[in-house]
Amino acid sequence: MAGAKHNGYRNAVTRRIHFVSLGCAKNRVDTEIMLGVSDASGFEVVADPADAEIIVVNTCGFIGPAKEESVDTILEMAHYKDAGACERLVVSGCLAQRYVGQLAGEMPEVDHFLGSSDMLRLREILDDRGERLMVGNPADYTIRATDPRRLTQRAHSAYVKIAEGCNRTCSFCAIPGIRGKQRSRPVDDVVREVEGLVARGVVEANLVSQDTIAYGRDLDDRPTLAELVAALARIDGLRWLRLHYLYPETLSAELVDVFRTHDNVLSYVDMPLQHASDAMLRSMRRGHGGRRIYDVIERLRGALPDMVFRTTFIVGHPGETDADFDELCDLVRWAEFDHVGVFLYSHEEDTHSGTMRDLVDGDVARARQRKLMTLQRTIARKRSNALVGRELEVLVDGPSEESDILLDGRWWGQAPEVDGKIILANGTARPGEIRRAVVTQAADYDLVADLLTPEGVRDVPVE
């Protein structure tokens, strides 16, 4: 149904709200909390911004391209104040937190600014309390199990934020300044949230934070990540538990034990490495050299032989020479990672790298990004081909985007949204089921497989 201003009709009872969620998985969780707040306040969430009286843009303000996308989206949504039903435009998230002073002056069309920790304050806006809200202090809030939340990904898969903020001082990164110091959630609160999610049908939980390996170090009772993961692994009905954003430290023997002991803790390691050369790691203030990276990977592979490894790198950081970049390529060739993201360095104010002068030419940086991605594509192809003929455990996500007669799924080595998918070409299954399937074909990142019945035979072909 069209909205109030452009058809002259207004439903006196139900008010409508539209959300745009930009940025990372952590931001998505924040959006899901605001959706929960909207539901609890009796708002109807609508897909078309033209129909909404309130529009919320949850922004990312981490690096240049993300900031541009956020600003473009705000301007696009502001247009619905004239062309749609929009009465109030709300900008939330990292961009608002970081640049509220500037944005408030330059964007009078924005009615309220909520920071990266102000999700619950959306209530005040929905209650129509009038005055323009500005961002709060990021240290004031950490997500709690009792916060309302509506899942947007799939009914059977959720991100779970185990901490906010970050205590590291990586020179290129503006996050600690935006999101504040690390605040871990107590173990029992995370357990309570995941129990609630499982009761609602979630079978896959993906733990996220800025620095997951440092979980608990800021709490008085100093729970370890291993204790948290073990407690979560014991939740009945939680089939897959995956850890994201582990800083390159040697995993404790206790954590390796948890990986080995609990079948539902996936041997999937997501460890952003950023670079490999000593000079670059020093300049990035990562607190370790290249040798540490080789050691950590070797130890992990020794402890978890079937491990799937995802990482990300930054190319074009100030001072990066051809020799530094060659060292990065050497690491990628040696390690044969399963999944790699390659980001272009973004020169950010309020960061130590942002004060550096020895910038790398943009064309050179882009060429390095292309070269590294091409190198990784060859490796990914080889690793995908090695899966052909193997029987894997696959989570069925639902009808395929390619065709109605196919299903989309992911094997446990594929995290949602970032690692590709498995197209299930034969058989039937419900979204959220975990089934076995035999891989029949491989592309660079996606796979094709035949579902097996629970008895282990190939399923009936779909007509």
Ligand code: SF4
């Ligand atoms: S670990 Fe480093 S890169 Fe990651 S959020 Fe913290 S400061 Fe930023």
